[in-house]
Structure formats: C-alpha cells, structure tokens
Amino acid sequence: MQAEIISVGTEITLGQITNTNARYLADQLRQLMIEAPWQTNVDDDPTRIKQSLAVASQRAQLIFICGGLGPTEDDRTMAAVGEFLGRDLCLDESYWQEVKATLELRSISTTVNPKNVRQAYYLAGATPLKNPTGLALGTYLKDQDHTYVVLPGPPREFTAMVRESLLPYLKRDFGTGREIFSTLLHFVGRPESLLMSELLSLNLDQRIVVTSYVQPDEIQVRATIHNVKKEEAHRLMKDTLIKIKQKEAGYYIGKGEGMSLAKALVKTLRKKGLKITGAESLTGGLFQATLCSVPGASEVFDGGFVTYAASAKEHLIGVPKETVSEFGVVSKETARAMAIGCQKVMGADVGLSFTGVAGPDSLEGQPAGTVWLGLAIKGQPTITKRLFLPGQTRQAVRQQSVQEGMRLAYNTLL
Incomplete structure (x- = not known):
C-alpha cells in the first residue's frame, strides 16, 4: 500500500509557514506500515488541486488532501475534490447546528457568518470525519480502487482529527495486523x-x-x-x-512524546523537594519562561531575575561592582557571583546564571557566542562552565545557552 499526501495552501507554497502536517501524517502512516513516498504541495487554485489529484491517482491508492476547508473564499479544497471525483457535496445538517452553537458560545459575533456552513459539507457517499478541536468536517471516501481522505489545515485540528477520527478507519481498512x-x-x-x-x-x-x-x-x-x-x-x-x-x-x-529537558528538570527538582531560581543576562528571561512553560513549575520556582545591565547585577542580586570591573561581565567570576547572588536573594536551593555575548557584535573583547554559566547548589561548590557557540544567530545562542544551563543543573542534581 502506497499513499500520497497533498498539502493545500498558498502560504505553504510561498514558504510562509512550515508544513508540519505532512510530517505528522507520514509518521502515523509509517507506524501502520503504509509508505508515503510522494508528498506534494499545491496552492489554493482549484485547477491545480485537481491536477495534483490526477497525478496522485495514477501512482497511489491512498490519497490525503490536507488544508483549505475554512469558511473564506480561498478555501476551495472540498469543492475541487468533489469536481475531480464527480461527486456532489452534502450538508451535514446536524453538524451545522453544532457549528452554529459553537460559534455562538464563543461569542465571536452576534450573527453567525453564513459562509461557515461550508465547514459542514462533505463528499457524497463518504464518511464525514468529526473535528474534535475545530469546525471543519473531514471526509473519508472509498472510491473504487482508491481511498480519498480530506483533512483540515490548522495543525491543532489536523492532528486531533487524524488521531481520534481517522486512524480507526485506516487501521480497519489498511492495518496489516503486524505490531x-x-x-x-x-x-x-x-x-x-x-x-x-x-x-x-x-x-x-x-x-x-x-x-x-x-x-x-x-x-x-x-x-x-x-x-x-x-x-x-x-x-x-x-x-x-x-x-x-x-x-x-x-x-x-x-x-516518550512530549518529553523535554525543562520537564525533566522540573520533575527532578520536585522529586528532591528543591527550589530553583535564575539570573539572566544574555538570555533575557528565556530560561525562566522555558521553565514556567512546564505544568507544576510553580512548585519549584518562585521567581528570578533578568539582570541585563551591570548595574542590575549589582543592585538586584548583589554582584560586587569590583568583580565586574576586574573581570568583566562575560566572565566565570561574574557568572559565579550571579548564581550565588540570585540563590541568596530568593532563598532558593539552586541558582542558575547566564552571562555572555549573544551577538552579533563582540563585547569586552569576547566574540559573539561566548557564554558563561554559573550553578550554585546549597551545600556544594559553585560550578562555572564556558560555552562557545560561534557562527550562530543571536536567538540560537540564547536557546542553546538555556538548554546547556538546564542540562548542567539537571546532570548535577542527578
């Protein structure tokens, strides 16, 4: 069994968004032992959508058409598929009532836009696929030697429909029985x-x-x-x-799915009953934001500091003015003082600091990508670590610094 994934959307062909749907679907198909050697991107033009379907029908038995099921004028995928297959579109009246009730509940407007009715249509003779998180119906159609699946484009809706509405049909019709x-x-x-x-x-x-x-x-x-x-x-x-x-x-x-270093660090801190804080210079709060993205972070994190300027390091967390004057902002001495200072001010068990040069220009004679981390843990000697991340963008330096800082804390706590 071979499949083709057709991703519809002018924003895809123009490179304005990353097509994560095709990657997700191909991975789900792989787990069912279904190959997807062809993946096509096409804009919202109905003629080109039908041309893509004609090509796909010559080489694949299972064809996915993803995107273009919204209520706007450029959402013409379902109609194009219907024209290609010579099938009318059917209105799921009960589902349309659900859509209207949902829109009214969301208080989007006092009057429901009648164009939203497009999202309640599916191909005649097909099985409609319920949308667990959005409004547009999907379609599952067995047509002679081919199976056509029409899916919405927004990734949140797409993945939920694939997982909850589509996979049971694929397993039933194309499952090999091999685990x-x-x-x-x-x-x-x-x-x-x-x-x-x-x-x-x-x-x-x-x-x-x-x-x-x-x-x-x-x-x-x-x-x-x-x-x-x-x-x-x-x-x-x-x-x-x-x-x-x-x-x-x-x-x-x-x-496991959804695992991250931030989750691992929070889990370890919770298990040990420890609190962490941070003092950030070049990362500008990115470490603290990353940590707080994890559910349960409030159990291990009370607050922290963004000490971008040397004066902020001195006044907020007590970094000695002499340390910065003698060794500079980008130094292991300053990183060490920042880690100890934030830990002391917040009364935390762990203090993690970040100071360095995100770029693109150098600072204090240090090239862009030079980073110092500091880690202060109660009862243990304070650790400093130098990173050098040359040739990276400013944001990449910041992101990698946060990851390496969390990895340092995680491994040390283990």
Missing part, C-alpha cells in the same frame, strides 16, 4: 552525527531500527521494532534503553 513497538528518546548537548555514531557503536540488536531527528532544542532518536512478539519486543527495548542510557548518560534526558 510496531516504538520509543522516542531525547538528547541534549550532543551533535547528531556524533550521537548516532556512538549509538551505532553499541552493536544493538539488528531488529532495532534507530533513526534521528534534529529539533531546535534537542536531538530526538526513535527506536523501532517490527514484527516481534510483544514480550520479546519489550525485552529488546528494555535492553536497548539500558545500553543507550549508559553510553549517553550526560546527554540523555528521557523518553
């Missing part, structure tokens, strides 16, 4: 090429397939097992994880 066992692993602070080289050197069982994905703040590695009985697969996965965790102890942060 796939997969685990997603998360690593921070290791280049992808080096990480994968080290994992390959472990001589893992040949039934384990390991693939990597570069993310902005981490490297994700997926370990997958095909066609192995459940008990044996669990044993293989357990043995594999033990080997990987031992090899990459300083860089492995956890497994």
Whole structure:
C-alpha cells in the first residue's frame, strides 16, 4: 500500500509557514506500515488541486488532501475534490447546528457568518470525519480502487482529527495486523552525527531500527521494532534503553512524546523537594519562561531575575561592582557571583546564571557566542562552565545557552 499526501495552501507554497502536517501524517502512516513516498504541495487554485489529484491517482491508492476547508473564499479544497471525483457535496445538517452553537458560545459575533456552513459539507457517499478541536468536517471516501481522505489545515485540528477520527478507519481498512513497538528518546548537548555514531557503536540488536531527528532544542532518536512478539519486543527495548542510557548518560534526558529537558528538570527538582531560581543576562528571561512553560513549575520556582545591565547585577542580586570591573561581565567570576547572588536573594536551593555575548557584535573583547554559566547548589561548590557557540544567530545562542544551563543543573542534581 502506497499513499500520497497533498498539502493545500498558498502560504505553504510561498514558504510562509512550515508544513508540519505532512510530517505528522507520514509518521502515523509509517507506524501502520503504509509508505508515503510522494508528498506534494499545491496552492489554493482549484485547477491545480485537481491536477495534483490526477497525478496522485495514477501512482497511489491512498490519497490525503490536507488544508483549505475554512469558511473564506480561498478555501476551495472540498469543492475541487468533489469536481475531480464527480461527486456532489452534502450538508451535514446536524453538524451545522453544532457549528452554529459553537460559534455562538464563543461569542465571536452576534450573527453567525453564513459562509461557515461550508465547514459542514462533505463528499457524497463518504464518511464525514468529526473535528474534535475545530469546525471543519473531514471526509473519508472509498472510491473504487482508491481511498480519498480530506483533512483540515490548522495543525491543532489536523492532528486531533487524524488521531481520534481517522486512524480507526485506516487501521480497519489498511492495518496489516503486524505490531510496531516504538520509543522516542531525547538528547541534549550532543551533535547528531556524533550521537548516532556512538549509538551505532553499541552493536544493538539488528531488529532495532534507530533513526534521528534534529529539533531546535534537542536531538530526538526513535527506536523501532517490527514484527516481534510483544514480550520479546519489550525485552529488546528494555535492553536497548539500558545500553543507550549508559553510553549517553550526560546527554540523555528521557523518553516518550512530549518529553523535554525543562520537564525533566522540573520533575527532578520536585522529586528532591528543591527550589530553583535564575539570573539572566544574555538570555533575557528565556530560561525562566522555558521553565514556567512546564505544568507544576510553580512548585519549584518562585521567581528570578533578568539582570541585563551591570548595574542590575549589582543592585538586584548583589554582584560586587569590583568583580565586574576586574573581570568583566562575560566572565566565570561574574557568572559565579550571579548564581550565588540570585540563590541568596530568593532563598532558593539552586541558582542558575547566564552571562555572555549573544551577538552579533563582540563585547569586552569576547566574540559573539561566548557564554558563561554559573550553578550554585546549597551545600556544594559553585560550578562555572564556558560555552562557545560561534557562527550562530543571536536567538540560537540564547536557546542553546538555556538548554546547556538546564542540562548542567539537571546532570548535577542527578
């Protein structure tokens, strides 16, 4: 079984947004042993949508058309698919009543826009797919030798519809009965090429397939097992994880969907009953914002400091003026004083500091990408660490500094 994913949207073809839907859907299909070797982007023009469908119908049996189901004039996907297949569009009257009730409940306007009725239409003879988080219906249609699936474009709606409404049909009609066992692993602070080289050197069982994905703040590695009985697969996965965790102890942060270094750090602090605070210069509050994005962060974080200027470091957290004058803002001495100062002022167990040069210009003779971290933990010697991140954008330097700071705190606490 081979599939094609057609992503509709002028904003995609113009490069204005990143097409995350195709990646998500292809991964779901992979887990069902369905190949998706063709992925096409097309703008909102109905003629080109139909041309894409004609090409896809020649080479794939399962065809997904994603996007363009909204109420505006440029949302013409459902009509284009209907014209291509020679099928009328049917109004789901009960669903339209639900849409109107939802819009009224949201108090979007005193009068519901009649054009929203477009979102309650589906292809004649098809099964409508309910939208768990949005308004537009999807469509699941078996048409002779082909199956056509029409899905909404907004990622939040798309992923929810695929997960909750579509997958049961795909499993029923295209499931092979073969189980796939997969685990997603998360690593921070290791280049992808080096990480994968080290994992390959472990001589893992040949039934384990390991693939990597570069993310902005981490490297994700997926370990997958095909066609192995459940008990044996669990044993293989357990043995594999033990080997990987031992090899990459300083860089492995956890497994599972939705795992992040910030979540791992918050979990560790909660388990130990500790409070953390921060003093940030070049990162400008990014560490604290990242930490507070984790549910339950309030149990481990009461507050912190953005000490961008030298005077703020002195007045807010007590960094000695002489330290900055003698060693400069970008120094291990200042990083150390910042970590101790914020910890003391907040009465926290852990103080983490960030100071450096985000760029693009140098500072105090230090090139862009020079960063110092400080970590003060009650009862332990204060740690400082230098990072050098040359050739990175300003935002990349800030993001990597936060990740390395959290990794330093996480590994030290472990």
